[in-house]
Amino acid sequence: MNEHESEKLAGFLTEENYEATESSAAADVIVLNTCCVRAGAENKVYSRLGVLQPLKRLKPSLIIAVCGCMAQNAEAFETLKTRFPYVDIVFGTHNFDKFREFLKRRAETGGRVLEREEEGGPVCEGGVYRRADKNRAYVNIMYGCDNFCSYCIVPYVRGRERSRRPEPILQEIAELTARGCREITLLGQNVNSYRGEENGAAVGFPELLRRIDGLPGAFEVAFMTSHPKDLSAETIAAVAECPKVKKEIHLPAQSGSDAVLAAMNRNYTAAEYLALLDRIRAEIPNCAVSGDIIVGFPGESESDFAATLDLVKRARFSNLFMFMFSERPGTPAARMPDKIPIAVKKRRLNELIAIQREVVNRLNKRE
Ligand code: SF4
Known part of the structure; x- marks a missing residue:
């Protein structure tokens, strides 16, 4: 972004x-x-x-x-x-x-x-991008986030969710692909909750994907980021059915412990997350799923961390972005007790990296 x-x-x-x-x-x-x-x-x-x-x-x-x-x-x-x-x-x-x-x-x-303005106004269209790569382009479809994960500063500095209308998005992509762009990545903090206004009605994310897929030209479209609680059956079906939509989904898990996920305000359990992965893989064959994990969230016990390692083994991420918890002043997590010492966070991060490496090695051998 x-x-x-x-x-x-x-x-x-x-x-x-x-x-x-x-x-x-x-x-x-x-x-x-x-x-x-x-x-x-x-x-x-x-x-x-x-x-x-x-x-x-x-x-x-x-x-x-x-x-x-x-x-x-x-x-x-x-x-x-x-x-x-x-x-x-x-x-x-x-x-x-x-x-x-x-x-x-x-x-x-x-x-x-x-x-500095306190509130985000309506989405501003227009402006000329000087894009670094003419073959690949980012296209923003929405701004802000309403999720308020307890560790995250984004809703405070990006404001509430605001979606662009479908028409200018489609026009921007059509112009890019007509100029030879071959890969479009749709951007939003939580693309699955995209709701663009059109003639007084809302166009949701799956419908937007289908309309982009219907544009002329040879190109592929990817998107990030998805929140597991908002990744709907309709979106999974659209990814499966639209030939131009890349078969890859970035789906941050953040933890494998239900207690930590609740403290993070993520609104899903580890079992629900894994069930969602099963659904994705059943409906979109060969879909590459990547994830994010945070280690050392306040109060994360050794058994919470073991649950995260277990989730990572079972999730079989093709790519995993792994972070140590970073305290952001002003967020609920910054006020939580039981902060994890840095040495413990580092040790857990290293263990996690080693486990993910084993997962990728196993996946590569299978191919
Ligand atoms: S982690 Fe993502 S979904 Fe959660 S508040 Fe931040 S931007 Fe929104």
Whole structure:
């Protein structure tokens, strides 16, 4: 999502006649499009800003802008405002589409532009993307998330779910494929709850997939990310039946322990998750399923972790993204007791990596 939005920022800059430079030292404008889903990503931004300070001293006309999820967070916004006075423009996710306006204001007034809006407005259509790859493209279908998983900062910095209308999505894909794009990835924090408005009625995700599949041209379409509680039978059927839809599903599990899943507010049990995988594999032969797991969630006992290892063995993920729990201030999980020491989190992560490696080796041997 972040990468794709950077393509939009680059598009805005192209419209203002800027060109990409090889190095920061040669740039007139530097934009840091930030992520705050994990503490590490946030710390990287602060250290990057430290590196940019000497550049700004050498070239006072350089414009430094910080935007994205981290800038949307009220606390981080304050920090950027007060501790980094050499940052010229700070704006969040809700006023992302006003970047060109902010650039102009900065050029006209010479003053800092510090703008953060509490609520996300209606979806903004338009804008020219400067896409990195002409064969593959991301297409955003919705913004925000209503799920409030207890560890996740996304609903607080991206706002509530807002879907694009089907028509501009289909038009964007038709234009991309007419220009030779062969692989489209639909993006959304929770694509399965897509509900685009059309003539006063709602178009759901399976219907959107079928309409995309019906577009002319030779291309494939993938999507991410799916929430297990929202992946419907209709979506599974659409994936199975639409030849252009790739037979792969990314389905974050996060844990194999029902107690941890409940504390995470994920709204499914390990048994329900595994049953969903069985349904996917029965209906979509050779479907590649990838997942996410978080280890070291507050209160995760050794038996909870053993349940996660068991789920991973049974799930047979073709690819698994594995993380240590990263505390995000402002989320319910940050206020939970029984934090897991870092050494335990690391040990569990290593054990999990080893188990997943065995799973993949076994899958590869079978092929
Ligand atoms: S569904 Fe994904 S984006 Fe939404 S709150 Fe949960 S983890 Fe965050």
